[in-house]
Amino acid sequence: MASGSHRLAAGGRIERARPIAFTLEGRRLQGFGGDTLASALLAAGVGVLGRSFKYHRPRGLLAAGVEEPNGLLTLGEGGGRTPNVPATTVELAEGIVATRQNGWPSVDVDLMAALTACAAPLLGAGFYYKTFMGPRRGSWMLYEPYIRRAAGLGRGTHATDPDRYETRHAFTDVLVIGAGPAGLAAARAAAQAGARVMLVEQDFALGGSLLATRSDSPLEPWRAALESELQAFANLSIGLRTTALGVYDGNTLALLERHDHARPDASRGAAREVIVTLRARAIVYACGAAERPLVFADNDRPGVMLCSAVRAYLNRYAVAAGRRAVLATNNDSAYATARDLAAAGVPVTVLDERARPDAATAQALRAAGIEVRAGVRVARALGGRALKGVEFEPVEGGRTERLDADILGMSGGWSPVVHLTSHTGRKPVYRAALDAFVPQSYAAGHFGAGALTGSLTLSAALAEGREAGLAAAAHAGCSRAVGPSPAPPVADEAVGFEASPPRPPERRGKAFVDFQNDVTTDDIALAHEEGYVSVEHLKRYTTLGMGTDQGKTSNVNAARWMAALRGVELPAAGTTTYRPPYTPVSIGALAGRHIGARFRPTRRSPLHDWHVTNGAVMIEAGPWLRPWYYRWAGDGAASAYVEEMRLVRGGVGVSDVSTLGKIDVQGPDAAEFLNRVYVNGFAKLPIGKARYGVMLNDDATVLDDGTTARFGETRYFMTTTTGQAAEVMSWLEFLLQTAWTDLRVQVVSVTDAFAGMSLAGPRARAALELAFPELDVSDTALPHMGAREVQVDGMRLRLLRLSFSGELAYELYAPADRGIALWERLLGRAAPLGLKPYGLEALASLRIEKGHVAGLELDHRNTLDDLGLGKMAASAKAYIGRELRVRPDLRAAQRWSLVGLECLEPQARLRGGAILFARGDAIAGHGRGYITSVTWSTVLDKYIALGLYQGGLKHVGEEILCAYPLKGETVRARIVQPVFIDPAGERLHV
Amino acid sequence: MLRIPCPQCGERDYTEFRYGGDATKVRPAHGSGDLKSWHDHVFLFDNPKGAHREFWQHVQGCRQWLVLERDTATNTAGRSWLARERGAREAPHG
Numbered sequence A: 001m002a003s004g005s006h007r008l009a010a011g012g013r014i015e016r017a018r019p020i021a022f023t024l025e026g027r028r029l030q031g032f033g034g035d036t037l038a039s040a041l042l043a044a045g046v047g048v049l050g051r052s053f054k055y056h057r058p059r060g061l062l063a064a065g066v067e068e069p070n071g072l073l074t075l076g077e078g079g080g081r082t083p084n085v086p087a088t089t090v091e092l093a094e095g096i097v098a099t100r101q102n103g104w105p106s107v108d109v110d111l112m113a114a115l116t117a118c119a120a121p122l123l124g125a126g127f128y129y130k131t132f133m134g135p136r137r138g139s140w141m142l143y144e145p146y147i148r149r150a151a152g153l154g155r156g157t158h159a160t161d162p163d164r165y166e167t168r169h170a171f172t173d174v175l176v177i178g179a180g181p182a183g184l185a186a187a188r189a190a191a192q193a194g195a196r197v198m199l200v201e202q203d204f205a206l207g208g209s210l211l212a213t214r215s216d217s218p219l220e221p222w223r224a225a226l227e228s229e230l231q232a233f234a235n236l237s238i239g240l241r242t243t244a245l246g247v248y249d250g251n252t253l254a255l256l257e258r259h260d261h262a263r264p265d266a267s268r269g270a271a272r273e274v275i276v277t278l279r280a281r282a283i284v285y286a287c288g289a290a291e292r293p294l295v296f297a298d299n300d301r302p303g304v305m306l307c308s309a310v311r312a313y314l315n316r317y318a319v320a321a322g323r324r325a326v327l328a329t330n331n332d333s334a335y336a337t338a339r340d341l342a343a344a345g346v347p348v349t350v351l352d353e354r355a356r357p358d359a360a361t362a363q364a365l366r367a368a369g370i371e372v373r374a375g376v377r378v379a380r381a382l383g384g385r386a387l388k389g390v391e392f393e394p395v396e397g398g399r400t401e402r403l404d405a406d407i408l409g410m411s412g413g414w415s416p417v418v419h420l421t422s423h424t425g426r427k428p429v430y431r432a433a434l435d436a437f438v439p440q441s442y443a444a445g446h447f448g449a450g451a452l453t454g455s456l457t458l459s460a461a462l463a464e465g466r467e468a469g470l471a472a473a474a475h476a477g478c479s480r481a482v483g484p485s486p487a488p489p490v491a492d493e494a495v496g497f498e499a500s501p502p503r504p505p506e507r508r509g510k511a512f513v514d515f516q517n518d519v520t521t522d523d524i525a526l527a528h529e530e531g532y533v534s535v536e537h538l539k540r541y542t543t544l545g546m547g548t549d550q551g552k553t554s555n556v557n558a559a560r561w562m563a564a565l566r567g568v569e570l571p572a573a574g575t576t577t578y579r580p581p582y583t584p585v586s587i588g589a590l591a592g593r594h595i596g597a598r599f600r601p602t603r604r605s606p607l608h609d610w611h612v613t614n615g616a617v618m619i620e621a622g623p624w625l626r627p628w629y630y631r632w633a634g635d636g637a638a639s640a641y642v643e644e645m646r647l648v649r650g651g652v653g654v655s656d657v658s659t660l661g662k663i664d665v666q667g668p669d670a671a672e673f674l675n676r677v678y679v680n681g682f683a684k685l686p687i688g689k690a691r692y693g694v695m696l697n698d699d700a701t702v703l704d705d706g707t708t709a710r711f712g713e714t715r716y717f718m719t720t721t722t723g724q725a726a727e728v729m730s731w732l733e734f735l736l737q738t739a740w741t742d743l744r745v746q747v748v749s750v751t752d753a754f755a756g757m758s759l760a761g762p763r764a765r766a767a768l769e770l771a772f773p774e775l776d777v778s779d780t781a782l783p784h785m786g787a788r789e790v791q792v793d794g795m796r797l798r799l800l801r802l803s804f805s806g807e808l809a810y811e812l813y814a815p816a817d818r819g820i821a822l823w824e825r826l827l828g829r830a831a832p833l834g835l836k837p838y839g840l841e842a843l844a845s846l847r848i849e850k851g852h853v854a855g856l857e858l859d860h861r862n863t864l865d866d867l868g869l870g871k872m873a874a875s876a877k878a879y880i881g882r883e884l885r886v887r888p889d890l891r892a893a894q895r896w897s898l899v900g901l902e903c904l905e906p907q908a909r910l911r912g913g914a915i916l917f918a919r920g921d922a923i924a925g926h927g928r929g930y931i932t933s934v935t936w937s938t939v940l941d942k943y944i945a946l947g948l949y950q951g952g953l954k955h956v957g958e959e960i961l962c963a964y965p966l967k968g969e970t971v972r973a974r975i976v977q978p979v980f981i982d983p984a985g986e987r988l989h990v
Numbered sequence B: 001m002l003r004i005p006c007p008q009c010g011e012r013d014y015t016e017f018r019y020g021g022d023a024t025k026v027r028p029a030h031g032s033g034d035l036k037s038w039h040d041h042v043f044l045f046d047n048p049k050g051a052h053r054e055f056w057q058h059v060q061g062c063r064q065w066l067v068l069e070r071d072t073a074t075n076t077a078g079r080s081w082l083a084r085e086r087g088a089r090e091a092p093h094g
Helices: A039-041 A111-122 A142-150 A181-192 A209-213 A220-230 A308-314 A333-343 A359-367 A458-475 A521-530 A535-542 A555-568 A587-591 A608-613 A637-650 A668-678 A725-739 A764-771 A816-830 A839-852 B035-043
Strands: A014-023 A027-034 A074-076 A083-087 A097-100 A165-177 A197-200 A238-241 A242-248 A252-258 A274-283 A289-291 A304-305 A325-329 A350-354 A371-374 A376-383 A388-395 A400-404 A408-409 A414-416 A430-431 A437-438 A446-447 A512-516 A616-621 A624-630 A653-656 A661-666 A688-694 A703-713 A717-721 A747-748 A752-759 A787-792 A795-800 A810-815 A896-903 A915-918 A930-938 A943-949 A959-964 A969-976 B004-006 B008-013 B018-022 B051-057 B066-070 B074-081
Touching: A014 A039, A027 A039, A027 A661, A027 B008, A039 A616, A111 A839, A165 A458, A165 A587, A181 A197, A181 A220, A181 A238, A181 A458, A181 A521, A197 A242, A209 A220, A209 A308, A220 A238, A242 A688, A242 A969, A252 A458, A274 A587, A289 A930, A304 A308, A308 A325, A308 A333, A308 A408, A325 A333, A325 A388, A333 A350, A333 A359, A333 A408, A359 A371, A376 A408, A388 A408, A388 A969, A408 A608, A414 A437, A512 A521, A512 A555, A521 A555, A535 A555, A608 A816, A624 A637, A624 A653, A624 A839, A637 A668, A637 A839, A653 A816, A653 A839, A661 A668, A661 A725, A668 A717, A668 A725, A703 A725, A703 A787, A703 A795, A725 A747, A725 B018, A725 B035, A725 B051, A725 B066, A752 A764, A752 A816, A764 A816, A795 A816, A810 A816, A839 A930, A839 A943, A896 A930, B004 B066, B004 B074
Parallel strands: A014 A097, A165 A197, A165 A274, A197 A238, A274 A446, A304 A408, A325 A350, A325 A408, A350 A371
Antiparallel strands: A014 A027, A074 A083, A074 A097, A242 A252, A252 A274, A289 A414, A376 A388, A388 A400, A430 A437, A616 A624, A653 A752, A661 A717, A661 A747, A688 A703, A703 A717, A752 A810, A787 A795, A795 A810, A896 A943, A896 A969, A915 A930, A915 A959, A930 A943, A959 A969, B004 B008, B018 B051, B051 B066, B066 B074
């Protein structure tokens, strides 16, 4: 061994010809191709990889794979900074920048450790429910910032993520999860049977547990040959570095492909991570099993590891984790580790809890000069920053002995990885022979094989894998003949196991069960004492299993410990629910390309380009981009919309209303259809007229309002509000296709087919005359609510005279591709009248002055009568909602109904959402109503609003209070009629 | 996730559809004037575990409303047919 380094001179599965440089906290280190960050750090002699979550104890690696709870590092800098990455899952690549976590000022010299050592007795499970409660109510908020800062392990970043992420869909006949021996056999069989197969493996090499065997054993060439054979199948795709995150309904899975090792260049479109939504006809789970730690005092010291991890570091990465090893075990699998350590020149002692371990295996070890002690267990690990020795004692009790050691491997048995098989809600079942949980049953088309099912030998894994692969292929309809599975070149290793006998409460130090969240046996005992005995309560009270490792090394030990305390068998304790993701996944990957402007689709009016070029400031209104205001009117929204309102009230303005829903309704029964859907009469609407209509839901709340014009005997043109367009469209289609199939009506959405504009103001007719001298738009030719289809310059236009603002107004509709032409024609020819465009803010404000209800009032909670529209409802005909409209509660006198409000305080303003109170009310609770829409009235020179108030217009003239607690404002206002200009509607009839 | 067989367009992802509620209820005749039957139709419905029939609209495809048999316990889709062809209560031939 090179001095200062734990790397062996020969062996392993690393590429010694490919050295790779990386840094740890600025210190330059080197590993090799085939290393993980963990193995490279271990080789470099870095023993302490971080400080634990609560107690700030120094921690080293426990495992070699995804189940690692301790070795979480922060990788990268700036926007690419990623905290809490298990070093065991990071494929070593050139230029990795790593930092250890949770120590201040550093992990090596951590002052928090001293602090928490003193406070440790106060930091037991649920301590925050019992401390930091006083001295006064609300004191918690004084402590909370400090506790928040102390919590967590790594630190994230607010900088923009420079990496690119993608999402993709894929389909396959058979998915095999896991490329250990069972998965390899399953993939081979399914591919031979003729199925389209996908094999996914989260590691960067195929083999699973095979990769932890000696690289000079016959297993290695055998594994390599099997890998070559698989790669030759045209119908088998192999995904390395691909984690199955979760299994969902309909055989849908989320897979995460990781490309960090390839240093993807976002500027060239290369993605760092890809989420694949996969649909598989059949699934084979070959997820394997994870080793359990043993539970004894100070089992968290750096240098204490899982036996299988010691073996993996030795055989796969050529790293001897120490120079003097002790292996503590209750099963045979540790003996393979002992043999391999001895062969590498590391002195080993095996402490077997079993009184009579397998005679043949123990004999073989002793013959190789390895000491095997039976019937003993570890009492305590000695050392602080690094293991120094091991105290052990007979299982029955007796004198403790001590051994020097700098590496202690522990093996408490094997827990099948049942996460994925449990995602669809099938809870695993306890198997006493393993003292662990296995899948109880599988959904149709799902199969399990290998260590996942509790079969720990190589020959069983191969046989079960082949069977599962065949069954999966058959389920997918492929059943070509398949040969036998490849015979393993070595005999099975021994797998004998005896569950550890119960231990008395640990007095000699902290015995950890969940390493990541610092949960000890004392915490489990405390939970038991306080009544949190079910696994679900235990989990949440102690936070056991709630770390980023999802309890992969802690769940079973915890269940066993609690079962012993309760005096019940383990099955009664059970497991908690496993939920996706199996391992943490970055938010970026889940977002994929749906970020920024692509978060959702953007809808643009046909006039969009004109607005942007001509001084419009755009605003998002739902998915639409609309002109908020125009710069000709002012520099900011607050002043500009007032100018635009003045333009409309005093002259003429034009606004883009293309976003309104537009529906073409045609057919012999169209009139009848409209008559059923609107509350007011449409059966006798004359051709050439438009009518304002209101639709109700079946429950008599208002669904939408709009205008429908009749252009022909069987042809109608309906408009809806922008926000409800899709809703109304689906509703009309629903009625015609499911309820009224006898009506001969067709409905088609033409929202995007037409550009629409509203020309409004006292000079609107004059503007129209200038723009279309060839048309007769006089009051007689185009009366109020008239609707005409006209031809101008080869352009077919729809011209309606109706008003949203309360001024004389017209709505013009042109085919979308002629929209800008129409718009420019209006603006150009009517320029002498001062015609200018006005935006959404002014549009909304004008209608408030007129008292028109809109989206803010039409929230599906209000009835016709609430909104003052009760008189619209026809008495003679049926309409949707008519029956349920008469429910007593909908007619109650104390309902909140539409009122107008005038602000009484010149220096203050009214706010939408303000809660209304009568004078004398305590300002608390829900009040008597709320403000729905607010604007500054250019006509009244004050703030006005529409709102809902208990008892409504009965209170006209009363002074009330508008409370806005978010800003601490309470403003006086007067209730008035909800019309602020021209209540008689004279301006509409000029 | 759920794959829905549209009679017009074939098997599609549920994200292309809009859910339309219980298809086993019978909508009272328009203008029946009966408060109770309308109240029961709008506010009362069973929530069965297992076989169910529902309305779905293929909004991102043919915009047809269909009746879908779905098992609410396993979230698996069964047969579907156009609502307007056979109505909600009858299944298509074969």
